[in-house]
Amino acid sequence: MTVSQPGQRVAVLADAQNLYHTARSLxxxxxxxxxxxxxxxxxxxxxxxxxxxxxxDSPEEESFFEALVDIGFETRIKDIKTFQDGSKKADWDVGMSLDAVSLANHVDTVVLCTGDGDFARVCRYLRHEGCRVEAMGFEESSSEDLKAAVDGFIDMSDDSDRFLL
Incomplete structure (x- = not known):
């Protein structure tokens, strides 16, 4: 449950990979x-x-990035890394955490749109610093650590038709 007040300044940080994979799998x-x-x-x-x-490098991703900008998001784009053994890696955990910490002094609330438990520690830090922290994710795939570390959790599964195309 959120405690929103009209004057609160909010930063919204969306972990697109986490949300995409969860929405696709569920x-x-x-x-x-x-x-x-x-x-x-x-x-x-x-x-x-x-x-x-x-x-x-999928064909539809540039139009997706443009759509995010049209909606009002700044996009932070990272190229996927392919290693010699063929494995791939790309995540924004450190970048997202640094942005959350950097923005904390300029906002009242940080909303992390992810279910990734790796963010629990930064959530606890932000709350300790006096920032309200909320998370949005799908209950089925959201970390218990993350949910315990925030002031409010919005379960997108509760209204999946609203949050999914």
Whole structure:
């Protein structure tokens, strides 16, 4: 449950990879980022909205990145890394965490759109520093550590038709 007050300044940080893979595996659908941003802001004052995305050279991704910008997100784009053994890696955990810490002094609330438990520690830090922290994710795949570390958790599965295309 969120405690939103109209004057609160909000930063919304969306872990696009985490949301994409969860929505695809649970529902075979894509995220509605416009609905996500609207719910995260919840009538408050949006200071920054950043979507963290991975470039994997798929044909539709550039139009997806442009759509995020049209909705109101800044995009942080990282290329996927392929190692000699063929394995691939790309995640934004450190970049997202650094942005959350950097923004904390300029906002009242940070909303992390992810279910990734790796963010629990940064959530506890932000709360200790006096920042309200909320998370949005799908209950079925969201870390218990993350949910315990935030002031409010919005389960996107509760209204999947709103949050999915």
């Amino acid at each position: 529902y075979s659908r894509n995220i509605d980022y416009e609905a996500l941003l609207e719910e995260a802001v919840d009538g408050r004052e949006l200071t920054r909205a950043i979507a963290y995305v991975i470039r994997a």
